Amino acid sequence: MKTAILGLFTAALLGGTVTQAATLDGVKERGELRCGVSQGVLGFSAPDEKGEWSGFDIDFCRAVAAATLGSADKVKYVPLSTKERFTALQSGEVDLLSRQTTWTLSRDADLGMSFVGVTYYDGQAFMVRSDIGVNSVKELSGASVCTETGTTTEQNMADYFSANKIEYQVIAFEKADQTIQAFNSGRCDVYSTDASALYSQRLTLNDPDRFIVLPEVISKEPLGPAVRQGDDQWFKVVRWTLFAMIEAEELGITRENAASLLETGNTAQKRFLGIDNEAGKALGLDPKWAYRTVAAVGNYGEVFERHLGRESALKIDRGLNKLWNDGGLIYAPPVR
Numbered sequence: 001m002k003t004a005i006l007g008l009f010t011a012a013l014l015g016g017t018v019t020q021a022a023t024l025d026g027v028k029e030r031g032e033l034r035c036g037v038s039q040g041v042l043g044f045s046a047p048d049e050k051g052e053w054s055g056f057d058i059d060f061c062r063a064v065a066a067a068t069l070g071s072a073d074k075v076k077y078v079p080l081s082t083k084e085r086f087t088a089l090q091s092g093e094v095d096l097l098s099r100q101t102t103w104t105l106s107r108d109a110d111l112g113m114s115f116v117g118v119t120y121y122d123g124q125a126f127m128v129r130s131d132i133g134v135n136s137v138k139e140l141s142g143a144s145v146c147t148e149t150g151t152t153t154e155q156n157m158a159d160y161f162s163a164n165k166i167e168y169q170v171i172a173f174e175k176a177d178q179t180i181q182a183f184n185s186g187r188c189d190v191y192s193t194d195a196s197a198l199y200s201q202r203l204t205l206n207d208p209d210r211f212i213v214l215p216e217v218i219s220k221e222p223l224g225p226a227v228r229q230g231d232d233q234w235f236k237v238v239r240w241t242l243f244a245m246i247e248a249e250e251l252g253i254t255r256e257n258a259a260s261l262l263e264t265g266n267t268a269q270k271r272f273l274g275i276d277n278e279a280g281k282a283l284g285l286d287p288k289w290a291y292r293t294v295a296a297v298g299n300y301g302e303v304f305e306r307h308l309g310r311e312s313a314l315k316i317d318r319g320l321n322k323l324w325n326d327g328g329l330i331y332a333p334p335v336r
Contacts, residue, residue, distance in 0.1 A: 023234035035061035036094035072296035082150040116239035123217035125195035146188035246332035248299035255298035
């Protein structure tokens, strides 16, 4: 009996090892990372007229591909609606979900997924037409609100409006483009989702200057990438790719100078870039994985400013998304 139990225990351990290595091995064997993204949100993940994807979330997919496959171009982007995104990750249709998804307890505990960290600290806000004369959410009593199903938005509104005794009507749609079209056509008075998405989608409306985002932010929406539960190695690979992008900004390593710092950098910079540093082996990666990540897409600050901040059409202030030593919440453990 003891021998049988020991055999089962050993098999379980071996089975766990196989499971933990499954995603990374599968990505390497396939030679392609399958990344779940939005169906089109300017600044985060959207295709151009040629079908080429770009954005903040897209560059995270590219960073993971660079770290694991040696090339940021080895990515298949899978557009997913809010309703489809979790099933696609659970089923293995995608290896990684990088799609403006809020980290909550229920999602972390009940949906078979694990969030690797926060890429963007956001919050729910409201957009209205400027000509209706509303300057605060508390002036929206009796309004109809367009939003998407399968998000945290509806519960947040219910909590906030109930607490403030505001009557409202929800008009919910399955897809983001349906929601935007309904608001643009006047089917509802208000459009509510994450503030970052509102600033993005405002630019797609007819005459964007006719619309304003109200000042109130009614929730915490920490957005981040997620992977399937039960694969510790893949979880750590994706998490430390995010940490590497953050640490690179703190160390002053950019897409432009990464190659030269292999020779001229200080001790901390060279160690980060893989010189005399074998830390990547513990992740199943080679020593230059972090170097490839930054050389491909840049550090966290570069990616933010390029797609969301000063260099983008959105011009979003970094705010809470500044580094911890610049008054923000973005912080990473040492990559060493």
